[in-house]
Amino acid sequence: MSPASDSLFAHRGFVLFWFARLVGTAAAQMAMVAVGWQMYELTGSAWDLGLVGLLQFAPVMLLALPAGHLIDRWHRGRILAACLGTLAAISALLWAASGGGWASRELLLGVSIALGAVRAFQMPAQQALTPSLVPAAILPRALAFSSAGMQAAIIAGPALGGVVYVAGAAAVYATCAALFGAGAALALAVRYEHAPPPAAPVTRETLLAGVHFVWRHKPVLGAISLDLFAVLLGGATALLPMFAKDILHVGPWGLGLLRSAPAVGALVMSVVLTRWPVRRRTGHVLLGAVAVFGLAQFVFGLSTSFWLSLAVLGISGAADMVSVVIRQTLVQLETPDEMRGRVSAVNSIFIGASNQLGEFESGATAALLGPVGSVVLGGLGTLAVAAAWFKLFPALAERDELVATPAARPR
Structure with missing residues (x-):
């Protein structure tokens, strides 16, 4: 591999895609902070906070x-690009509703x-696109660099x-409408070698091929x-407005910091x-990281200090x-390119279940046990999952290298 091809910035399509994301x-x-705080101001209900997550997950399924x-x-x-453009239109609708005073729970x-519905297309498209923009040998670095940008955006x-x-x-x-519009324009400029497969009828077999x-x-x-x-049990995102307002006693600025x-x-x-x-030893590192995530969620649930809560959320x-x-990296490298969209779609169902359905689970258990009980129980559940996966998926737990390295040449 040449030094140029080894540089992520040598791949223009990846750079444009990175900025679009x-x-x-x-x-x-930004939109989720506004929706969560606005919903809690309108209803004061943990159930409604969880319902927002459930309704986002249903169309993905x-x-x-x-x-x-x-x-x-x-x-x-x-x-x-079409997904980001649609999100810009939705943001404009919320802008008009909030400015006009007709925003409501419904x-x-x-x-x-x-x-x-938009996420059902956006998430698998993003996941399947990355391996088409960089060589396989630098895919782990590309995914890590992409995640760095995403996390910077999640902070800001x-x-x-x-x-x-x-x-x-x-x-x-x-502000969201303007940013989504800029992202759509950047995504439209992404180019890669795309050869559409021969036309074929949509059948049950083709739809379920990823499964x-x-x-x-x-x-x-x-x-x-x-x-x-792990995230279904251990996520506390949906309950952050409750922790911010009722337990840690901070306002919208504190909620923003907690989410960041x-x-x-x-x-x-x-x-x-x-x-x-x-x-x-990637398998052991993977399951160990999930265990640390669960432990951090457990401590967050028990914390009454804003700064301790920020610290353990950072560790998580x-x-x-x-x-x-x-x-x-494992999923993309194990999947042939012609299957990546369908496999990424299956992955998006699992991610949606863990995030959006997890938010509903958090809201529902918080309605029964309170927010502290919900998060503490979820953290313990995540620790149990990490331990169970060592036994249930030994091929994953014992995975050594993600990307096979060529054998050393004799000297």
């Missing part, structure tokens, strides 16, 4: 498999469904959203399902992984970043 992620994080088939046939950059729940987005929210929800949504592939390849199944159960804290840890770790990627973000980079 950067601004899109920042806008999405319905649309992910058809989306994966579409992504394997059409230009993935154009699909991403509107926010309806918007949650629309966001889920909620913090900026919390500050801008002082001027009202309408100001946040207006069959994941089921037959146990390391891939283990990696994808690990994220599902995991990304601070993740950003630091992603920079480390860009420079020093995990090369050996760093541990999660190790898990994300290893899992994403």
Whole structure:
């Protein structure tokens, strides 16, 4: 490999894609801060906070498999641009509703469904696009560098959203609309070698091909399902408005910092992984990182100190970043290009279940046990998942190298 091809910045399509995801992620994080705080101000209900997550997940379940088939046939950059453009339109609607005084619980729940429908196409398109933009040998670095940018956006987005929210929800949504529009323009400029497969009818077999592939390849199944159960049990994102307002006694600015804290840890770790990627004993490192994530969630649930809460959320973000980079690299390298859209769609269902369904689970258990009981129980559940995966998926747990290195040449 030449030095030029070894540089991520030598790949123009990857750079454009990186910036498109950067601004899109920042806008999405700003929007979620505004929606969460606005919903809690309107209803004061933990159930409604969880319902926002559930309604975002439902369309992913319905649309992910058809989306994966579409992504394997059409230009993935154009699909991403269409998704970001749609998010700009949704943000403009929320801008008008908040500025006009007709924002309501029902509107926010309806918007949650629309966001889920867009995510069904956006997430697998993004996942399947990255390996087409860089050589396989530098894919782990590309994913780590991409994650660094995303985490920077996740840090800046909620913090900026919390500050801008002082001027009202309408100001946040207006900013989101502009950022999503910029992301769509950048995604439209992404170029890569795309050869559409021969036209073929859409059948049950083609739609389920990604499911069959994941089921037959146990390391891939283990990696994808690990994220599902670990984050489903251990996520506390949906409850952050409750912790901010009722336990830690801070306002929207504090909520923004709490949402940003995991990304601070993740950003630091992603920079480390860009420079020093995990090369050996990756299975043990992966499951160890999930255990650290669960322990950090457990401590967060018990904390009544704002600064301790920020610190353990940062640790959870760093541990999660190790898990994300290893899992994403393994899944992409184990999947042939013509299957990446459908396999990424299956992955997006698992991720959606872990994130959006996890938010609903958090809201529902918080309604029964309170926010502290919900997060503490979830952290313990994540620790149990990390231990169980050593036994259930030995091929994943004992995985050594992610990217096979050529044998050393005799001297």
